[in-house]
Amino acid sequence: MNAKRILSTASTTLAATCLLITAQASYAQATLPDSIKVPDGHKIALETVGVGEITYECRDKANANGETEWTFAGPKAVLNDRNGKQVGTYFGPPATWQANDGSKITGTQLAVAPSGPGNLPYQLVKANPAEGKGAMNGISYIQRVALKGGVAPTSECSSANKGKSEVVKYQADYIFWAPN
Structure with a gap:
């Protein structure tokens, strides 16, 4: 009788866990703007x-003679798993995600969508083929979601401080997708 109860409890727990994992993955896509959803499959x-952190540099505005603006110069971040253990890094340009095993990918931005005031936008990136063998092999898309901070500085950017760099802190979830 006890063995049956233990098996029944274990089966119920396993089924609930699988349902929760599926629901979380579905929920994540369901709440995102359509433009950054990963295609089916x-x-x-x-x-x-x-x-x-993200570095911005005060530079001349493109096609606007004499005007300046804060321009994205590049990211530098640690990639942690959900338990807080470092599993890789993110840096650029070009935007590069590198696993601790040395495998890495770059990609082409497909879409962005607003994520909230003071936060970088959501982003969908089509991954290029990985370099090196490891965790980044087979990755097809990268989503940037759950953003906190990272937008350009609010300090003055003028011809007087052209060339000045400023660093802003940010946090984002990077979700890596592979074909089914």
Whole structure:
């Protein structure tokens, strides 16, 4: 009788866990703007939390003679798993996600969508083929979600301080997808 009860409890717990994992993956896509949703036929391969900084530089505005603006110069972040253990890094340009095993990918931005005031936008990136063997092999898309901070500085950017760099902190979840 006890063995039956233990098996029944274990089966129920396993089924609930599988349902929860499926619901979380579905929920994540359901709440995102359509433009950054990953196409059908893909599954989550790796979930990371990027914690780091983005550098902006005060530069001439493109096609606006004599005007300046804060321009994205590059990111630098640690990629942690959901338990807080470092599993890789994110840096650029070009935007590069590198696993601790040395495998890495770059990609092409497909879409962005607003994520809230003071936060970088959501982003969908089509991954290029991985370099090196490891965790980044087979990745097809990267989503940037759950954003905190990272937008351009609010300090003055003028011809007087052209060339000045400022660093802002940010955090974002990077979700790596692979074909089913």
